[in-house]
Amino acid sequence: MQRLSKRELMGQAVASLIRDQILNGDVKHGEALRLAPLAEKLGMSITPVREALLQLAQDGWVVHQPNRGFRVIPMRRDNVVDTYFMWATAEGELAARAATRQNPAAIHALRKIDDELHKLEDHHTTDALELNSSLHTAIHNMADAPKLLWFAEAARRLVPLRFDSSFHSVPGWAQINRFGHSAIIDHIETGNASGARKLMFDHFQSTCDLLVRWLDSLEFWESGPAPETRQN
Secondary structure: OOOOOHHHHHHHHHHHHHHHHHHOOOOOOOOEEOHHHHHHHHOOOHHHHHHHHHHHHHHOOEEEEOOOEEEEOOOOHHHHHHHHHHHHHHHHHHHHHHHOOOOHHHHHHHHHHHHHHHHOOOOOOHHHHHHHHHHHHHHHHHHOOHHHHHHHHHHHOOOOOOHHHHHHHOOOHHHHHHHOOHHHHHHHHHOOHHHHHHHHHHHHHHHHHHHHHHHHHOOOOOOOOOOOOOOO
């Protein structure tokens, strides 16, 4: 796997900071993002901020308007649902691919993580998130499908309240995290690729339903049109 340069890692970190500001309301939908004030606020030079904004434009969080800078795109409900569908599809395929690999040691590791999830009393903690991440990473490693994983990671970046850092705050997620993996592991262990694919897809779609219902209750969505994108 290609290692990211220090510059690329900094760009990802800055993009994450800006994404968080959008999600927590510090930056409003439709608001212009000025390079100099944003760089000053983040305590860094303009270059990594510009690169981060270009990455966020590729990911659909902001729009780059020539001669006018960057502007936050309103968050649409149907876009989140569509993004989750693509993420669930990619994760389902990764689970199916993992089911084609007969790897007793990897299955044992999955069972161990799943058992820790069952025993964990409080799933509203970073421990729960870390165990969840470890379990899915183990499945990804079993699958050994870099391009599928690339698509899954691309979709993950577009989901509000990034799954790997704050989804435990969504009502109902704790139950899914605690008991939602065992049957998937059963299918992977027995080599049932179609079963693993379906259950993993359903697993991600169920988290989508929880997230969307919660964001509905917060009146998170913007109804206005996205800023116009002009071509050079």
